[in-house]
Amino acid sequence: MDLSLTVKAQEFRDRFAEWLRTAVPEFRASLRRAEGEAWTTPDRMKWERVVFDAGWSGPSWPVEYGGLGLTIVEQLLYYEELARVDAPEEVNRVGTRILGPTLLEHGTTTQKQRYLHTILNATEYWCQGFSEPEAGSDLASLRTTARLDGDEYVLNGQKIWTTNAHLANHMFALVRTDTSVSNHAGLSYMIVDMRTSGIEVRPITDLTGSQEFNEVYFDDVRVPAENVIGSPNEGWKMAGESLKHERTVNIAGRAFRAQRQAERISQWVQQTRSGSSAAHAELSRHEALSYVDAYVMRCAAYRAAAADPEEVITIGAILKVTWSEGHQRMLARMMDALDDTEPSYAKRASWATLWEESFAETIYAGTSEILRNIISERRLGLPRRSS
Amino acid sequence: MRFALTEEQQMFQDAIQSSFENLNPQDWEASWQAAAQLGALDMFAQPMKSPDESLMDFAVFAQAAGRYLNDWPWLESALWVPTLVSITRGSDYAEWLTAWSTGKNLTTVAWEHQGSSDPFDGAKAAIDGSRISLHGLKHRVPHMSKAGSALITARAQGEAILLLLPLDDSEGITISDESPVGGPGTAAVHFDITTTSSVVLASGPEAETLFALSLRYATLMRCFEMLGGAREVLDRTVSHVTSRQQFKTAIGSFQAVKHQLASVSIAVENLAATAYFTLDAVIAGNSDVDTAIAATKVHANQTYLDACKTGIQLHGGFGYTWEAGLHRFLKHARMRAEQFGSTESRLREISRHLEDSV
Helix, strand or coil, rough: EECCCCCHHHHHHHHHHHHHHHHHHHHHHHCCCCCCCCCHHHHHHHHHHHHHHHHCCCCCCCCCHHCCCCCCHHHHHHHHHHCCCCCCCCCCCCHHHHHHHHHHHHHCCCHHHHHHHHCCCCCCEEEEEEECCCEEEHHCCCCCEEEEECCEEEEEEEEEEECCCCCCCEEEEEEEECCCCCCCCEEEEEEECCCCCCCEEEECCCCCCCCCEEEEEEEEEEEEEEECCCCCCCHHHHHCCHHHHHHHHHHHHHHHHHHHHHHHHHHHHHHHHHCCHHHHHHHHHHHHHHHHHHHHHHHHHHHHCCCHHHHHHHHHHHHHHHHHHHHHHHHHHHHHHHHHHCCHHHHHHHHHHHHHHHHHHHHCCCCCHHHHHHHHHHCCCCCCCCC | CCCCCHHCCCCCCHHHHHHHHHCCCCCCHHHHHHHHHHHHHHCCCCCCCCCHHHHHHHHHHHHHHHHCCCCCCCCHHHHHEEEEEHHHHHHHHHHHHHHHCCCCCEEEECCCCCCCCCCCCCCCEEEEEEEECCCEEEEEEECCCCCCCCEEEEECEEEEEEEEEECCCCCEEEEEEEECCCCCEEEEEEEEEEEEEEEEEEEEHHHHHHHHHHHHHHHCCCCCCCHHHHHHHHHHHHHHHCCCCCCCEEHHHHHHHHHHHHHHHCCCHHHHHHHHHHHHHHHCCCCHHHHHHHHHHHHHHHHHHHHHHHHHHHHHHHCCCCCCCCCCHHHHHHHHHHHHCHHHHHHHHHHHHHHHHE
């Protein structure tokens, strides 16, 4: 695919950048947040409304559904501009980038009318119910069952690592609707109202001390059969196949955030650099290595966006590993550099949070190990494990 | 920006590969003729006063040269020096080109000086009327003993100068071969010569600007060459672990093997992405390309060496033998990592650029 920057794309970028140049400082001022101060989850939720009200929501969504209808290269520019000004990151990411596009492709007219506009205007939040205690990397072995009873399904089981389940109005869940067939068959994709009786959400405190993800228990939870997206028992295909480009853009957005952090590392190094020439050289090296890591990520993001359909999965896997491992390296070096040189506790702490969070990045959305299996088998053609 | 070849470039690549496949990569003359037959010389002989799409074609050529370890000075002779000569010699360029197109003007470039990031360091020149004397030492000069002429960087009274020196007379030139056994040809060259000052191509700020411009293209093409080499090592290793059986199964089915090759594949694909992305920025004339080129070279150094290290390891004992042929890639990777800015010197350069940009 040719990713040449068209005049239209450049004009779009310029208009969006111009809006962000004033909107972000104004938003920051309205919340009395200092420059560089981390955004809280409520900040980020408010920002989503600001973006919607200004007409900049839904970069990948078609115009007829209220989105911007951007090409893939324009979407990358969109996320690059957001990263450039440290705009708050989206909370409703799984709604806008995963469920929304899935509904657009597979949803019924009723489902589209009911849910799409509330995703876009950020009045309803979503969580993704995929992983289970015994079904992590091996997702297809999931055990939560949905038994058809009249015109309702009855759900029993447990989900885990459910980000923002405590905030969400709805979950889109992958559940087993047919226990008589093999793993991948017999799974369905359905919408669950989080206020339904029988649902219990228990927060999990993560490594950083935050409570963003949760366990979700289902005890005879009744879900209308019309909440199934697509056909029953075809959930696996939909969960994997329809979202490949969304995943690429999602990770690309994170790579651009990492690039912005490399710029901040550079600024910090240049303010801090003093003392012996050896310490000076070491900081300069750290700064340059961060630039290289971030540059490679950025190129990998554009390369992934240009991927042909048959290589989207493996090139996407390459991007995910490149970003997550490169970001971890960058932050680990930063922590080493801060140890010796940064007297400000607050500054050290803000980087420490990012560093701690980075430990999750090689685990979620496909562990590095699973992604290396995918690359070696599907890209390099190496034989699958012999049984 | 484009990450894939056009149909035409794909055909060109196939033609180069099938031509190079049957060549002895050490045979300069045959390599030159093969390139000429493919029309590559005509294509690259276009004066390149500003970067354009033909650099994409050259990137294809560079990758093939890396894959087949072409050990003739294709980069110096087909892109770097012609670029400078076309700019500086103007109307004389056609004459020079005639000699060049017959293979008589295979050229090398002597510019690096150990421990210095200034490409004009190491050699001093003094111009006296129609004569010029040149003294000094240049390192990592490829193919010095076989080339017909050499582009040399030096300083004359502190000013940068560029010389294109015919090498038909070796008096005053001492070549200390530094080629690794089984590796590409390279030497430290000591100059102590006096010759006609017509060898001067450019001087002063013009020389510095022109050299920086041509070095930009050359470094990026070197990265594409390294990409070709790394890809070849990866392909050979994938093929080996797919056919080599132990414990009654292909060793490539073991996760410990798969994951190492996946890591090489990630690095190689990222080198391709980075090199093409940077090339696009060069063609577009973006202002910050030097930092991007330095980053690409750092990534190329690491990727090529890692591909060789993993390739040798996964070939087992056979990988450590001359017969496996991986030694040539390893030595090539080591040499290329040193040339055109080592990792450490390129990292220092990136830091300097970042400081300047604040």
